[in-house]
Amino acid sequence: xxxxxxxxxxxxxxxxxxxxxxxxxxxxxxxxxxxxxxxxxxxxxxxxxxxxxxxxx
Amino acid sequence: xxxxxxxxxxxxxxxxxxxxxxxxxxxxxxxxxxxxxxxxxxxxxxxxxxxxxxxxxxxxxxxxxxxxxxxxxxxxxxxxxxxxxxxxxxxxxxxxxxxxxxxxxxxxxxxxxxxxxxxxxxxxxxxxxxxxxxxxxxxxxxxxxxxxxx
Numbered sequence: 001x002x003x004x005x006x007x008x009x010x011x012x013x014x015x016x017x018x019x020x021x022x023x024x025x026x027x028x029x030x031x032x033x034x035x036x037x038x039x040x041x042x043x044x045x046x047x048x049x050x051x052x053x054x055x056x057x
Numbered sequence: 058x059x060x061x062x063x064x065x066x067x068x069x070x071x072x073x074x075x076x077x078x079x080x081x082x083x084x085x086x087x088x089x090x091x092x093x094x095x096x097x098x099x100x101x102x103x104x105x106x107x108x109x110x111x112x113x114x115x116x117x118x119x120x121x122x123x124x125x126x127x128x129x130x131x132x133x134x135x136x137x138x139x140x141x142x143x144x145x146x147x148x149x150x151x152x153x154x155x156x157x158x159x160x161x162x163x164x165x166x167x168x169x170x171x172x173x174x175x176x177x178x179x180x181x182x183x184x185x186x187x188x189x190x191x192x193x194x195x196x197x198x199x200x201x202x203x204x205x206x207x
Contacts, residue, residue, distance in 0.1 A: 056189075
């Protein structure tokens, strides 16, 4: 009986809960172009720093 | 860095993906891209967006930063085990991220330095120069390099 009460929801009640469905980005649904750098801006920044840089062997 | 890590999978040889399960689920991607210097790969890390693009400057605030970074370190270790001769460079997309990376390197320096040679990129007399990373130093590092030694 108590369990039934727990699950009953009164219309227009302030205690009604709204469950927001979080968006889940699944790997299989996302197309990532192969062969093209994803972090192109970062790569450009790094390559710029590497120009004429003195690197350790 | 003995924290738990998220399961991840290799998408292509240089790309790894995993899902951050904090307040919400966010797909993360780690990519190693060859730079203009032979054998030097840039590490890119960010959120994968629904259109297939990435965002490496967003602060997801998903409540699982330690686990996410531990996963990235794990991936970095795996990649360098598979490609022991490569050198990795990484920098922050924002000043805050750069500070965060430096803090991680400083905190785990003793552990990391047994496995990796760690250096940093500094600007000296208007020239970029690679220098030994000194965790206690006040030197401003613009990027970091790591190379597997064992």
